[in-house]
Amino acid sequence: PGVAMAARSRSLLRGAALLCVVAAGDSLSAHRVAHGPLGRVVSRHALRARALGMVQLEAKALTLSNWLEDLGNPGLARTLEAIFSSAAEVAGKIRTSSCDSVEGCFNTLGALDDEQFAIDLLANEVMYERLSSAGTVATISSTQDPYEIPIGGRGFSVAFDPLDSAASVDVNFAVGSSWGVWTGSKLTGIKGRDLAAAGLTIYGPRTAMLVATGARAGVDEFVLTDAIDGVWQWVVSNRFETIDEDQPFRRAIFAPGNLRATAGNAGYRELIDFYxxxxxxxxxxxxxxxxxxxxxxxxxxxFANPDGGAPAPARIRLLYEAAPAAFV
Amino acid sequence: PGVAMAARSRSLLRGAALLCVVAAGDSLSAHRVAHGPLGRVVSRHALRARALGMVQLEAKALTLSNWLEDLGNPGLARTLEAIFSSAAEVAGKIRTSSCDSVEGCFNTLGALDDEQFAIDLLANEVMYERLSSAGTVATISSTQDPYEIPIGGRGFSVAFDPLDSAASVDVNFAVGSSWGVWTGSKLTGIKGRDLAAAGLTIYGPRTAMLVATGARAGVDEFVLTDAIDGVWQWVVSNRFETIDEDQPFRRAIFAPGNLRATAGNAGYRELIDFYxxxxxxxxxxxxxxxxxxxxxxxxxxxFANPDGGAPAPARIRLLYEAAPAAFV
Incomplete structure (x- = not known):
């Protein structure tokens, strides 16, 4: 097991190789700290109590504000706070828009080579506004605005895909966002390994965020909850540290992206057959x-997403997607 | 295009064939009534206005209560209302539980042959309670309790999979529920075509429900929204009537279930290669x-989910899943 990702760079990282293969392999961390198998449980009453118990958990959970304080880096904390609050706002937009019913929201615009929805632009604007207000961000760049854009703050630069929604948001599948924070004011001539922090936001039945920082080992998962005094809060819900290799083929998952690339890529086709x-x-x-x-x-x-040439180009960009995901 | 579904029956419909292939083929309805392509739009301001405009749509939207009134069948309306209100409650549980952080909620119980989570049992209990209170339901049966269970009401019988969450709810993918309503007090000796109503609930970034009734053509999609006077409401967000066959291979989707069945099923393997x-x-x-x-x-x-024999059995049941989905 491991995560391999092949991405054709269409990013601003001009110094990087066009084909980036990030193979975290066996070192990828993914151990559930607070997750032990229940085994055979026959009492439904006990199960119900456990399930309900979970809703009350947040009162003693580590909140985002405590977690950010522990970071010991006020500028980075302020930057991450802006990203978290963007995600909370976007989650609300997606949840309540019921966008299919009038023209516009989830329609394909067709103006760019990717599918694009109005909700993507909305998510982009929310990130832009929150990061501008933070005061700690000098430069941003997004898949919607793939340029280095100065926004007046000082300390960090942020690259993001505000909403990777193409083809999934209208059918109500979980959709996500990826982001990376670098120290300094440049998003060119930088490397993934220099990330100060990176994360993956998921808008599913729950709104959650996986965050990694350069200062700490492991990855923390946050969930957006409304359990504390009626106020929406992000709380830490998991920490992933080591990969479980006890049974490498037990329910091993494969997520083959850009399957159309198999037409011109015999190796990828063989790999699919192998899985x-x-x-x-x-x-x-x-x-x-x-x-x-x-x-x-x-x-x-x-997870794989190799390039398939002109008829099936890889659509994952190093700066906005591959580097943050690989860092996590 | 079309929906083909192969399901090995493990249901109460003892009279049905063990292998059920429901091929809706070209007659499946899926036209978006209020969904026209925007074409090339260059003004971001206009896009933003459209996206925001959507949030306000609900004020003039068809609400569930109006829709149920139009049904002209108070008993069926009361039954469906119980199902809708169950879904709203379950959506809240899934959204706020942040279940990964304590043992129990999303752990595999291993007591049955399917993966099972405490949240599944919770969803089952919510349906049981709401349908019992309705007074219009004589008999229920669910994947969690696969028996005919009398619950004291009169008029209808309901079969359901309360939450098809296995392997997806812990990773925050969209999960769903399927249900069917038959007139009378029996869930044996019945047929899918006799359904009074059936539906698919989806818990994704939005909570939505697709509903078909025997009395009306087409399928209505409802979305749960909080836009009207702060009260959570189900509103009709789409109606699907005809399939678009203009470009049959334009972005045609394939969703191959039980892929492991290809090991013992050469025809399925060929089909996958074809796609x-x-x-x-x-x-x-x-x-x-x-x-x-x-x-x-x-x-x-x-969508396909063929049987692969003992090493890869199909897990879709006719009564709880295949019949409702095919009816929709």
Whole structure:
């Protein structure tokens, strides 16, 4: 198990190789700290109590504000806070818009080569506004505005895909966002390993965020909850540290992106056949963020998105998507 | 395009064939009534206005209570109302539980042959309680309690899978529920075509429900929204009537379930190869409800879940899942 990701760079990282293969391999961390198997439980009453118990958990949970304080880096904390609050706002927009019913929201615009929805632009604007208000961000760049844009703050630069929603948000599949924070004011000539922090936001039945920082080992998962005094709060819900390799093929997952690339890429076709023959479980929702995130949570599996040339180009960009996901 | 579904029956419909293939084929309805392409739009301001405009739509939207009144069948309306209100409650549980952080909620119990989570049992209990209170339901049966259970009401019988969450709810993918309502007090000796109503609930970034009734053509999509006077309401957000066959291979989707069945099923393996060669888009989240529902919303594609014998049995049951989905 491990996460391999092949991405054709269309980013601003001009110094980087065009084909980036990030193979975290066996070192990828994904152990559930507070997650032990229940085994055979026959009492439904006990199960129900456990399930309900969870709702009350947040009162003693680590909140985002405490977590940010522990970071010991006020500028980075302020930057991350802006990203978290953007995600909370965007989650509300997606949840209540019921966008299919009038023209515009989830329609394909067709103005760019990717599918694009009005909700993507809305998410982009929310990030822009919150990061501008933070005062700690000098430069931003997004998949919607793929340029270095100075926004007047000082300390950090942020690259993001505000909403990787193409083809999934209208059918109500989980969709995601990826982001990376670098120290300084440049988003060119930088490297993924220099990230100060990076994360993957998922808008599913729950709104959650996986965050990694350069200062700490492991990855923290936050969930947006309304349990504390009626106020929406982000709380830490998981920490992923090591990968479980006890049974490497037990429910191993494969998420093969850009399957059309098999037409011109015999190696990829062979790889797909290998997974099918080895009885890997297929789980591919069509969004990089949910498809990578499931592997971290399950602690096993592989995500791929190789280039297939002109008829099936890879659509994952190093700056906005691959570097943050690989860092996580 | 069309929806093909192969399901090995493990249901109470003892009279039905063990292998049920429901092929809706070209007659499946999936036209978006209020959904026209925007074309090239260059003004971001206009886009933003459209996106925000959507949030205000609900004030003039058809609400669930009006829709139920139009049904002209008070008993059925009361039954459906119980199902809708169950879904709203379950959505809240899933959204706020942040269940990964304490043992129990999303852990595999291992007591049955399917993966099972405490949240599944919770969803089952919510349905049981609401349907019992309705007074219009004589008999229920669910995947969690696969028996005919009398609950004291009169008029209808309801079969349901309360939450098809296995392997998807912990990773925050969209999950779903399927349900069917028959007139009378029996869930044996009945047929899918006799359904009084059936539906698919999806818990994704939005909570939505696709509903078909025997009395009306087409399928209505409802979305749960909090836009009207601060009260959570179900509003009609889409109606699907005809399938778009203009460009049959334009972004055709394939959702191949039980891929491990290809090991012992050469025909299925050939079918998979066909889809890959024809450049169908792979979208398979691992849950029947979201994977079927995406096809209705997109208006094209195929879902399959054939049996693969003892090593890879099909897990879709006729009574709880296949009949309701095929009816929709």
């Amino acid at each position: 099918i023959e080895r009885c890997y479980h297929l789980r591919y929702s069509g969004g990089m963020v949910p498809d990578v995130l499931q592997l971290v949570i399950k602690g096993r599996g592989i | 890959i060669e024809r450049c169908y888009h792979l979208r398979y989240s691992g849950g029947m409800v979201p994977d079927v529902l995406q096809l209705v919303i997109k208006g094209r594609g195929i």
